[in-house]
Amino acid sequence: MSTVTGEVFTLSLMAFALGMDAFSVSLGMGMASIRLKQIVKIGLTVGLFHIWMPLIGMLTGNFLSEQFGALATYAGGILLIxxxxxxFMSGFKNDEKRSFKPIGIGLFLFAISVSLDSFSLGLTLGIFGAKTLTAITLFGFFATILTWAGxxxxxxxxxxxGQYSxxxxxxxxxxxxxxxxxxx
Structure with missing residues (x-):
């Protein structure tokens, strides 16, 4: 296996693993009666965030410490919580209105919450000098596909x-x- 093929394979595995986080979270979000048009938009938005977050991380990876990466992970966790x-609380209400709408600021919060860990990974990849264009393309591709699947x-x-989904x-x-x- 050539060095380039090995790097693409490794980055693909990382992108898949990172995208599985988006898949898992999207699985829960998908239970909130989302239309197909919105599913497409959410997947594309999460994919874009999985491009920009690691890109920013890679570009600043040489300048920032690992502690900032941990902070990004905690911020993502808090947003998800x-x-x-x-x-969860809205699932027990009897009204038909959805509690969390993945539009506007809700879509932004959802996309950033599942993409913050890619910033941390970008920091690490930036320090090790990974191929930026290859990495962010794979991250965006896998995140989009796995978000749609979830x-x-x-x-x-x-x-x-049923009712409590x-x-x-x-x-x-x-x-x-x-x-x-x-x-x-």
């Missing part, structure tokens, strides 16, 4: 779980937020 708690699967699961989705987001802050 807040969104998840809000969705949202679509969550949408299907909503029909199975938003609470279940919120509990998934809560779990991943806690896991980011307290790895176990």
């Amino acid at each position: 807040l969104i998840g708690f809000h969705m 949202l679509l699967l969550g949408r299907k699961m909503k029909g199975i779980i 938003e609470a279940f989705g919120g509990s998934i987001l809560l779990f991943f937020g806690i896991k980011l802050i307290f790895p176990f």
